[in-house]
Amino acid sequence: MNSAILGTGSYVPNRVLTNADLERMVDTSDTWIVERTGIRERRLVEPGQACSDLALEAAQRALLAANVKAGDIDLILMATCTGDTPLPSTACLLQHRLGATRAAACDISAACCGFVYALSIADAYIKNGMRYVLVIGAEVMSSITDWTDRNTCVLFGDGAGAVVLGQGSSETGVLSTHLHANGRLSDMIHVPGGGSKEPASKDVLDNKRCFVKMKGNETFKIAVKSMEEAAQEAVRANGVTLDDVDMFIPHQANMRILNAVRQRLGFSQEKLMINLDKFGNTSAASIPLALDEAVLSQRIQKGHLVLLAAFGAGLTWASALVRW
Numbered sequence: 001m002n003s004a005i006l007g008t009g010s011y012v013p014n015r016v017l018t019n020a021d022l023e024r025m026v027d028t029s030d031t032w033i034v035e036r037t038g039i040r041e042r043r044l045v046e047p048g049q050a051c052s053d054l055a056l057e058a059a060q061r062a063l064l065a066a067n068v069k070a071g072d073i074d075l076i077l078m079a080t081c082t083g084d085t086p087l088p089s090t091a092c093l094l095q096h097r098l099g100a101t102r103a104a105a106c107d108i109s110a111a112c113c114g115f116v117y118a119l120s121i122a123d124a125y126i127k128n129g130m131r132y133v134l135v136i137g138a139e140v141m142s143s144i145t146d147w148t149d150r151n152t153c154v155l156f157g158d159g160a161g162a163v164v165l166g167q168g169s170s171e172t173g174v175l176s177t178h179l180h181a182n183g184r185l186s187d188m189i190h191v192p193g194g195g196s197k198e199p200a201s202k203d204v205l206d207n208k209r210c211f212v213k214m215k216g217n218e219t220f221k222i223a224v225k226s227m228e229e230a231a232q233e234a235v236r237a238n239g240v241t242l243d244d245v246d247m248f249i250p251h252q253a254n255m256r257i258l259n260a261v262r263q264r265l266g267f268s269q270e271k272l273m274i275n276l277d278k279f280g281n282t283s284a285a286s287i288p289l290a291l292d293e294a295v296l297s298q299r300i301q302k303g304h305l306v307l308l309a310a311f312g313a314g315l316t317w318a319s320a321l322v323r324w
């Protein structure tokens with residue numbers, strides 16, 4: 001038996017930051033951002049709003065869609081690199097706020113691949129007999145963004161997406177997941193300070209070492225290659241072809257990355273799910289946020305073959321093939 005996605009949900013904060021707003025903050029332009037990234041606006045949390053606040057809304061919507069009660073959840077897996085606090089896990093905060101008293105809970109750290117990694121772990125537990133797993137990708141990327149660095153601040157946004165996984169059939173549900181990592185390239189995208197290596201200090205803050213640093217150009221090339229490979233691996237493993245895929249939902253990093261991967265895989269524009277123009281790169285939240293939009297807009301229908309592919313810091317890359 002496969003595990004099945006019983007319901008999806010998502011949430012973004014109300015505050016909109018447009019490219020015009022960014023023009024007033026750093027030396028950039030709407031034209032540059034749209035041409036180089038495809039992003040037009042992104043959502044940011046209000047002061048005091050944290051990762052668990054976004055996750056709670058997304059999780060409640062997913063539970064409602066799945067018709068599953070919080071008290072019936074066995075496990076909560078929260079994919080995030082921007083949790084409320086270093087300790088305890090944000091999944092535990094969410095467990096309490098949802099009233100999911102029976103659930104075990106922990107965070108999964110795999111950056112932009114976090115949701116697919118968490119989905120893969122959840123899938124293994126369901127296949128092993130567990131009844132319901134809540135999988136969330138939630139990020140407050142604005143909390144680790146240097147708002148004076150035009151190379152990175154135009155890219156990221158805040159948001160959350162969630163799915164409830166339960167028992168499916170042998171034909172539908174999560175057909176396979178594929179996870180990869182290459183720690184040799186860990187400095188391509190990283191936050192150097194604020195952890196045990198360089199604990200939070202005035203020096204870390206003054207030197208902006210608690211914010212994301214990225215080698216954008218090199219990351220771009222590896223992202224295209226890795227997501228293409230992960231997508232190919234998923235279809236190969238299931239004896240289907242790329243033509244059989246109805247909807248491709250890649251991690252929403254950059255429109256040019258998405259289009260390059262789409263072209264390499266031979267997908268039409270209609271098969272590619274894009275919402276990064278509205279939300280930017282929301283890291284672990286990006287795939288479940290796009291998945292929920294595709295479900296709500298009925299672009300995903302029963303029987304469809306849905307391909308998820310992600311890429312991110314670590315470096316990590318991953319894919320999943322799901323029969324809806």
Ligand SMILES: CC(C)(COP(=O)(O)OP(=O)(O)OC[C@H]1O[C@@H](n2cnc3c(N)ncnc32)[C@H](O)[C@@H]1OP(=O)(O)O)[C@@H](O)C(=O)NCCC(=O)NCCS
Nearest residue numbers: 028029032036112150151154216217219220253254311312
């Ligand atoms: C970041 C990214 C948009 C930059 O686009 P690019 O085409 O690679 O641009 P480059 O880095 O080569 O920079 C080109 C020029 O634009 C400038 N530039 C960078 N950011 C800018 C901005 N926001 N506005 C205006 N100019 C900018 C650079 O300073 C550089 O100027 P120079 O030629 O005078 O040195 C692109 O590399 C990217 O998206 N990479 C992948 C990042 C990503 O998705 N990471 C997360 C993966 S999960």
